[in-house]
Amino acid sequence: MQKRILIVDDDAHIRLLLRRTLEELELEGVLIDVAEDGVEGLDKARALKPDLIFLDVMMPRMNGMDVCKHIRKDPELVGCHVIILTARGQTMPPLDLAHGPHEFLTKPFDPDHIIARAAEVLAIDLDLGF
Amino acid sequence: MELWTLLAVGVAAPALATFVVHPMLVSTGLSPEWATLILLAVGAVLCIGVVFGLRARTKARVAEAAKIWEEMARGRSVQELPPAFAPLWSQMRNMLAQLEMAGQALDDRQSMQDVIDSMPDSLLVLDAHGRIELCNRTFALRMRFETPEDIVGLGLDALGGETRPAWFVGLLETGELLAQDLRFHDAYGGTVTLKTTGRTRTSMDGEPRGAVLVARDNVEISRLTSELQRAAERLEDSERFFQDLFDAMEDPITVISPDYEVLQANRQARLVFGKELIGRRCYRAFRMRDDPCQDCPARTTFAQHQSTSVEHRIFGNAITRISTYPLLGKDGQLHAVINHKRDVTKERQLEDLKANFLAAVSHELRTPLTSLMGFNKLNMRRLTRYVRPFLAEAPEEARTSLQKALSDMEVMAAEGERLGRLVNDVLDLSKLEAGRLRLNFEPVDVPALVAGALQATSTLFQGRHILMVPDLPEICPEAWGDKDRLLQVLVNLVSNAIKYTERGEIRVSVAVTPEELTLSVRDAGAGIPPEELSHIFERFRQAGEAQKGRPSGTGLGLPICRELVHLHRGRIWVESEPGLGATFSFTLRRADAVDPAERSLDLRGPGATLS
Incomplete structure (x- = not known):
């Protein structure tokens, strides 16, 4: 089955950066979708059932933590791995694997790290050259 | 008369003895010599008797005379004197009395003079x-x-x-x-x-x-009058001056007695707490309570003779800072305290605003920074991975250009990282200074902390002529602190040491006393000039130039270290001599030396002072 990644961020350049970062996975056949705010993110998550979601925290309409809560509660999205992209200095709740995101990544993030994590989560063996 | 008797006896007795008694004695058969001798002896005894008798009589007479004289001198028996002597005697007596009075008067006059002279x-x-x-x-x-x-x-x-x-x-x-x-x-x-x-x-x-x-x-x-008047005026002036000063204060200021009575109040205090403030109990007047407040700063000042301050959240969100100062009397005793209230609501709101603003700004800065650094890194990756391999056959110029571009991108990446650190540091420091940082106190394994710091900085000294020497005691007690924040401090000090050391040894050592642990980081750099030593913990102060070609720091590392160490109730200091490197040290309390009361206070964390 085709793997899917959903990127939810209100900043166009961050969306582009994540897309470009994940280009090599796209070449491997992974589908990449984007959403521009929390509500659209949640709708797309429910519609597309991605395997991995990158979620920004501060977004219009619904923030990332709330989107994450809805996703984790949704029985149809059990297999969905949620990575929250947070800026340092934002107070985050302690990691709660049962109800919260699976992991936090701090901005500014290292693209190498992002693609390595994504490949791992999607169980895709990728020669990244490092 | 007696004299004549005496003379008669004196003549008759020897005659009688010579002419009557002597022949009588001889006639009894006694030798004339013996008779003469006997008579002479009798005569001698008689003579001695007479002489003693006379002497006694004379003595009695003299005493009698003296008595009479004495009585006469007292003027009692003038009548006993012959009448012709009476007037003379009384004159003499008057003279004597006058003389005596004159002497007395002379004395009196002198003492009177002394009195009036004074x-x-x-x-x-x-x-x-x-x-x-x-x-x-x-x-x-x-x-x-x-x-x-x-x-x-x-x-x-x-x-x-x-x-x-x-x-x-x-x-x-x-x-x-x-x-x-x-x-x-x-x-x-x-x-x-x-x-x-x-x-x-x-x-x-x-x-x-x-x-x-x-x-x-x-x-x-x-x-004297004008001086008195001037003094009174000066006193009045100064009293008015101080009263005006007191009243001009925009904050309510009162003077409180040991039994919580308001002794004095300035205009602002009377405006806020009512005209009849003076004489009331402060807890009643200020907070409408029936008993003194639990955290009464005046009580602390009375007990410790020190100024102190607390913050009370009184009405809604209004925050009042109450500072008390000891008011000492002339005898050095503490008679009252000065109570100064200031509305710090705005300051606290501003602090909140500042913190929120900084959080917002740092977020807004981080987003474009993420793009910049991310795209830069992506480009480096693309060039390295997908372009460079195809340039092996290309002209020298193209390859050099690519190499230059990649090296420039590395500078961009480093500077981006620095900017990221600066944003983090600014945020950290503003949190620290606003007292918003909560430490998670727990016993901390110090050797693990040192190992963690060396691990975190390992990339910095790779490929350089630097030897990292941990110097730990065999048995190292746990420290009382926040593991992550202590790691931040130690990493900061170690990376500073690396930054300033070209080659040589960097020693990270731990010393133990019954109370504390002292962690030191000694570098082998150029040392810090004496004039810079005292400023080294200030913001944006960096000693000299960092080693060439290394990105310099944010200038906030040491101020953050200082704040963090102070939050741990430790001390931080630096020792250095130019040319001999620098040693940064800080102390931490031993976990086993912190008593339970302090532990619970630490665990409650800062910010708990607001009631």
Whole structure:
């Protein structure tokens, strides 16, 4: 089955950066979708059932933590791995694997790290050259 | 008569003995020599008896005479004297009495003079003719004479007036002189005005015998009066000044007694807490409570003799800071405290605003920074991975250009990282300074902390001539602190050490005392110039230039370290000599030396002071 990644961020350049970062996975056949705010993110998550979601925290309409809560509660999205992209200095709740995101990544993030994590989560063996 | 008897006996007795007794004795058969001897002996005994008898009589007579003399001297038995002696005797006695009185009077006069000389006012006694009978030293000196004796006997005219000036005549007539200004001339002709009060002296039969005057120097009086007045004015001025100052304060200020009574209040305090504030209990007046507040700062000040301050959230969100200061009396005792209230609501709101603003700004900065750094890194990856391999055959120029581009991108990446650190540091420091950072206190394994710091900085000293030497005690007790924050401090110090060391040894050591642990990081750099040592913990102060080609720091690392160490109630300091490197040290409390009360306080964390 085709793997899917959903990127939810209100900043166009961050969306582009994540897309470009994940280009090599796209070449491997992974589908990449984007959403521009929390509500659209949640709708797309429910519609597309991605395997991995990158979620920004501060977004219009619904923030990332709330989107994450809805996703984790949704029985149809059990297999969905949620990575929250947070800026340092934002107070985050302690990691709660049962109800919260699976992991936090701090901005500014290292693209190498992002693609390595994504490949791992999607169980895709990728020669990244490092 | 007795004399004659004595003479008769003196002549008759030897004759009787020679012519009657001696022949009688011889006739009894005694030898004439023995008889003479016996008679002589009897005669001698008699003579001695007479002499003693006479002596006793004489003594008695003398005593009697002395007694009579004594009684006569007392004047009791003048009548026993022959009548012709009586007048002479009484005259003599009067003379003796007068002499005695004169002596007494002389003594009295001297002591009276002493008394009147000690008066600060002038005293003058005049006879009926206006001659000076007596005066005190004050008057004499005021008139510029040397002693009172120099004036006594002079007339009033000698003091620059008539013999009987009008005031003197008036005084004799009315018997009184009331605080009149009299002008005299002193011994050198200078004018002296004395405010004089006087009374006449009268003899037994009511005739005026003169006058007694007491005078006070006008100049002196007016000087004293004006001085007093000035002093009073100054006092009033200063009182008004302080009252004005007190009232001008925009904050309510009160003075509180040990039993919580409001003793004084400035205008603002009366405006805020009511006009009848003074005399009320502070807890009642200020907070409408029936008992003193639990965290009463005045009580702390009374107990510890130190100023202190607390913050109360009183109405809604209003926050008042109450500071108390000891008010010491002249005896050095603490009699009251000054209570100063300030509304710090705005300051706290501003702090909140600042913190929120900084959080927002740092987020807004981080987003574009993420793009910049991310795309830069992606480009480097693309160039390295997908372009460079195809340039092996390309002209030299193209390859060099690519190499230059990649190296420039590395600079961009490094600077991006630095900017990211700066944003983090600014955020950290502002949190620290606002007291918003909560430490998660727990026992911390120090060797693990050191290992963690060396691990975190390992990329910095790779490929350099730097030897990292951990110097740990065999048994190292746990420290009491926040593991992550302590790691931040140690990483900061170690990366600083690396930054300033070209080659050599960096030693990270731990020393243990019964109370504390001291962690030190010693570098082998150029050292810190003495003039920079005292500023080294200030913001944006970096000693000298960092090693060439290394990105320099944010200038906030050491201030953050200092704040963090202080939050751990430790000390941080630096020792350095130019050319010999620098040693940064900080202390931490041992987990086993922190008592439970402190632990619970630490765990409650800062911010708990707001009630």
